[in-house]
Amino acid sequence: MYKEIFSKYEPTKDNLIYILHEIQDKHPQHYISEDAVDKVAEYLKVPANHIYGVLTFYTMYSTTPRGKNIIRLCESPPCYIKGTVNILRKLKALLDVEIGETTKDGHFTLELCACLGVCGNAPVMMINEDVYGDLTEEKVEDIIEKYRRAK
Numbered sequence: 001m002y003k004e005i006f007s008k009y010e011p012t013k014d015n016l017i018y019i020l021h022e023i024q025d026k027h028p029q030h031y032i033s034e035d036a037v038d039k040v041a042e043y044l045k046v047p048a049n050h051i052y053g054v055l056t057f058y059t060m061y062s063t064t065p066r067g068k069n070i071i072r073l074c075e076s077p078p079c080y081i082k083g084t085v086n087i088l089r090k091l092k093a094l095l096d097v098e099i100g101e102t103t104k105d106g107h108f109t110l111e112l113c114a115c116l117g118v119c120g121n122a123p124v125m126m127i128n129e130d131v132y133g134d135l136t137e138e139k140v141e142d143i144i145e146k147y148r149r150a151k
């Protein structure tokens, strides 16, 4: 995997975030492992500490394994006003997890995020690359069920 990703990018520091992005996307558990950090450090000839600095600065990166499906619930004001709290409560109950946790079966990770750019459909969440808006508790239940069936 690393060889294929590195072949697309010159070994310059400017490409660090793109490389990390791609590694995280391609990893089945959607995270950056210690091994990945070492490989990237070697390729870009930068200290591993520099890479960990970037990983902790940007919330989009994870250094711990995550679920097959990443749920990102928008918590920015327009969504919050339209009911993020109720949707979050429903998701926690359905999945039996807290924010930042992964379900025991490794199928879902629940995260909060900032505006997804579709505030007109608040409240909004993303699951992997798919956006779901105008959420209600009933709608959330159906969506989660759809992903469970797709196991």
Ligand code: FES
Pocket: 074, 075, 076, 077, 078, 079, 080, 114, 115, 116, 117, 118, 119, 122, 123, 124
């Ligand atoms: S505030 Fe939630 S999508 Fe913009």
